[in-house]
Amino acid sequence: MFNVDFEDTIVAIATPNAIGAIGVIRVSGKESLNIVNSIFEGKNLLAQKSHTIHLGKLVAANEIIDEVLVSLFIAPNSYTKENVVEISCHGSPYILNRVIELLLEKGCRLARAGEFTQRAYLNGRFDLSQAEAVADLIASDSQAAHKIAMQQMRGGITHKLAELRQSLIEFTALIELELDFGEEDVEFANREKLISLLHAIKDEIYRLSSSFKFGNAIKTGVPVAIVGKPNAGKSTLLNILVQEERAIVSDIAGTTRDTIEETLTIEGILFRFIDTAGLRDTTDVIEKIGVERSKETIQKAQIVLYLYDSSQENKTEVVQALNVIPKDKKVIVLANKHDITQDAIIQNETSTDWIAISAKENTGIQTLKDLLLQKVLEDNNTTQDAIVITNQRHYEALQLSEQAIDNVLAGLQQQISSDFISQDLKTALRHLGSITGSIDVDKDILATIFGKFCIGK
């Protein structure tokens, strides 16, 4: 089954998916104002006029994602002739993807290739003579998207998903067998096995979805926090780390926002040093905005660099400080000013990596870089045939599949009849199929039934 929906609210990043000063996200559709308003902290957007721009914050569960400018274009005075909201964020791919994720959660759908233009056309923006150009655009965009998808699939996604989908199809076939051939001498789907299979599939989906976060990290940068007491040498460290990377520091001049990012690329992987605004000043984070703020920074990070002055602090103090860092964060402890202390570092003092550096003398920095890289690579905990989902569309399909599988599990728990359960199963199959390119779910199910079971009188 295939749907083209003219009334969904669609969203996409309108600027190239790369690091730039500003990234624009475009939302179009009936609900676009409502959806954006629901995550916007500032004026009530619903009460604003068309063609106005508003400053505010995008907020998800009390976390400020970014400070943004929102432009409103109210139907029919917009590109698509629908309600359109354009959100200008900071140009970090990480932020852009976070915002997209949030909008999807709130009910948007990712736009298909060329869909904004298509809507614009269908709503009468262009005349017929431009139809061909629009059609070509859609076709070529879709080819490009297809090519990208295919490339990604060669990496193993199709294979893994096809496997996943096949086990679901067999399960669904069993259910369908019960429904269509229940009068005959057929085997019945063992509900307990089904439940454990569903959980196995959910685990798999979870693994793939988390790999999206990893994949995204590769694309959009691994968030790293540098914390430590005042005067531990954090700003010096930051300067040394990003020195040679000046060219891609996306410092937006003239702003006072605290989301300015310093970035560093190690062997193709992008690291973003978050909340470094304070570090750039002479005063340190903890000093300036307090412990709470420091905790928030740690929360956002994937890797935490804890820097201490080995000439001032003793290790017991450091270990205590480390205790406040959540367990799921990867921590590297840096004993700074090693040039002064020459203190011996005992590697296995804690499970945390503990290295000695001298920010001033630029020693130990390469070790740190190697360690950062290692932390990211080990994060993708599967080995060489690791599958990384980097495509937002695939991610969305996985999420929808998971939702459908949750419905199946709920249905099984309530002992609801399998014809209803099958409805959700097929939904899951359709979403998984939208990634692997196999959409004719019913045909696949019937083929499995006929191939595997002796049915028919």
Next chain:
Amino acid sequence: MFQQYDVIVVGAGHAGCEAAVAAAKMGSKVLLATMNMQTIAQMSCNPAMGGVAKGQILREIDAMGGYSGIVTDKTMIQFRMLNQSKGPAMWSPRAQSDRMQFHLTWREMLENTPNIDFWQDMVRELLVEDGRVCGVRTGMGMEIRSKAVVLTNGTFLNGIIHIGEKQFGGGRAGEKASKGITEQLVALGFESGRMKTGTPPRIDGRSLDYSKMEVQDGDTEIVGFSFKNIEKPKEQRCCWITNTNDTVHEILKTGFEKSPMFQGRIQGLGPRYCPSIEDKINRFADKDRHQIFVEPEGRNTVEIYVNGFSTSLPEDVQYKALTQIPGFEKAKMFRPGYAIEYDYFPPTQLNLSLETKLIKNLFFAGQINGTTGYEEAAAQGMMAGINAHRVIREEEAVVLKRSEAYIGVLIDDLVNKGTEEPYRMFTSRAEFRILLRQDNADLRLTELSHKIGFAEQERMDRVNDKRKATDEIIQFIKEYSVEPSDVDAYLTTQGTTPLMHKMKLEKIISRPQIGILDLLEHVPVLKAHLGAYEKEFLEQAEISIKYEGYIQKEYDQVQKMDKIENVRLKPDFDYMALPSLSIEARQKLTKLKPLTLGQASRISGVSPADISVLMVYLGR
């Protein structure tokens, strides 16, 4: 000697009969031409109607005003509602019919339908002028003129019957095959193919030992197929179940070297879901037994249909194997099973109205389109009859949507996807299974049929009553609150939590353990409010409430699908001129000429991107 007819229906099987009824009841002058008036509505295979998905189709035919449901109700010898342990969408009525009574009752109903004439003769040729059919020429050389023709030739076109190494021409056991039409159609540009189906041996019931078999009784309450109140039989007959075993399989294997299937003498593809017994043994070698359903052919005959034992092995092998089945030790055979090969025309050559794309006013219905099953055939016949009537009045074709009826799924699948093996309906083919239930076929279809002049007023009145009553019941259930003291005792016996406070009746009805009819029986205060309503209406309301979430989810999907479903495409649209379409899409669209964007989207090889491109060209 013939008047000018509006519609000539060729063939009087299940498709032909329904086609004649539909066209005639709507007001067309109809001639029903059949090779043999003694075999009108013959049940060539299993003497049963309905079953999973097929029962739903039968209810839909009835809701439209067709006769199959009524004839089945009048002639059934056993009724069962299958799948009752599952959700309401799976409930499927099935009946064992009296084969002879079925034929006689159909014939009687046809004879009592004004506007239908009969002619017993073989139709050899179509009369075609300027790309439009205008009558038929018969074996006796008569020319009969009409404005439209519905072909329902079943398995008769160049039919060949196979039993072991023997083969002979025939459309059914003991009946001649029909020749000429395929050759003419191919000459006119149609593509034809071969298909295969089979049937089991018939046995003398007096020679069986039923004590060795398991009895299968009918339901105590007969729901039936027709939404009209048809008197049901008072007494039912039982069926029996037995099993094959290793010895049976070993004997059957000795016939494999003479099997027309395995030796390649049969070219046509048979249905995978209706395999012959030799096919089952061959493909599922690890299964040491297969179920055999022993079904009486009627009330007043000893003839038995051995369901599950379809075969085309040599008759002596069939016989020897049969006698090794428990209860069949002394079996006497009336006639052996056989396989039959016949011509069909890939249904992608049809419009959704079932009119052929090549010849105007010519319609195909039933096995000629590659389907199998009485119900599938009858459904197509009815739709072809309706649309033959309408096309000659230049009225728009009636096309049921996939979200409206299994009949819509059936025809949409045939026309858009085609079929390589005989097509049978399964509930899993329908994406809106929960909406397409047997209990609401009348709510889905009667009004539409009444509007086009097919379903009679009486049916419409009944549907209006059902709607009104169901709405009233639902409203009551949603508004009424139940006192714990009134229901707690009953809830406890049903294994569901008693109430702490007053609770909306809706919430109680929503519990899976609770059935509305039983609830009324045990809670007098509810019975006082709702007891006056008919059972059918109460159940309808219950389904709406219990499964509201799931039903709503499907409605939402229907609405989404309708948006592209309703976008029209011109049949003469030049797809080849659109370079933005993929090459495969251009070819398939040119060949299949879909009438709507939705239809185009279901053609294999047409991608979502192609659909987007088409939308752009369609403009707004």
